[in-house]
Amino acid sequence: MRRTKYIMSGGLAFSEDKDMEKLRRFSLKGWHVSGFKFMGYVLEKGEKLDCIYSVDYRPIKEEEEEEYAEFFSSSGWAHIASEGDVHLFRANPGTKPIYTDRETTVEKYENSARPINKLAVPLVLATVLLWVGAMVSYGFLNIFLTVAAIVLSVIAIPAAWTALAAARNRWKANNKKTFVYVSYLLPILVLLIAVLGLLLFDIRAVRMLVYMVIGAIAFPATIWFIMSFSHKMRKDKV
Template structure:
């Protein structure tokens, strides 16, 4: 199942996963640009996402905290963890301050990626200016060397901005 991008459509994705579970397609794992679902018996489930860096040796303790609240771990990828529960289970995030913290966690991680990609972009622009000055023969090569980090930088920057907007909405 494709994702609209968690920074942009987290709630929509979680609702879509719930609807798919009712049809017998249960979330199994994250996949590139979305999720992998497995055929199962139809279930009434709600899904929720948490952003948290958790060292592998502490992952079970982290999951136990959610299990105590009725949430079952479904899948984790990096600092993203999706949990499922029966409808009516108390939400993982119940107040604005915890929601803000959730998005700050996500924004912090993507912010590091933005800074890294920006630095790589600057370095590659400078390197190509030094090694390929006024070169018409290698113009296409230079173009792609310069564009490669930008291809990743632009979506990362948009994701960072989306988290910033979510934080702003929660605060005010």
């Protein structure tokens, strides 16, 4: 019988609470998270326990790790694993949450957004410049810039959506409802602009970009809908 297994994450920027609830459900079945893995978690078989989970986002130096873990341990939160600036903790039900006020919660999501923004902003800018170059160039240069733009878009578009989701979490924590609403409307607006561009322009580079944008919005939206529906069904069963 297998003693370990892998489960996917919904993406902490998109579904942190759902991920933590999912880990709790698995603990109730005797599968306890032991670490992070690419786009998910590693679970180990053990006794059935009711545990709650939480994450913290913070850059920690190696010499600070022990003190950091002890600080949370004194509050009832046991450190499980870390991946970069993301740290996963487990506690007994009823333990006081790691973050209980707006100021520290905002700080948490600012910490989570910082590394994402450092990656997303230059990637998006470089991608935009490459697409502009592809639209105004000809011949071999056009082919080169188009290929480079496509390759970079594969990384830049998901990074941009992740950065937007991380920003939304920060705005929610800071009770900035207008920004939250705009963040939900932005993908729809981008999708409408993309469809409009498809109708108005017959430039190959533009049409390729539009198809990529439409796919980048439609595919994650479909995955999100399926995962949300699955999460709701499982929650109703519990």
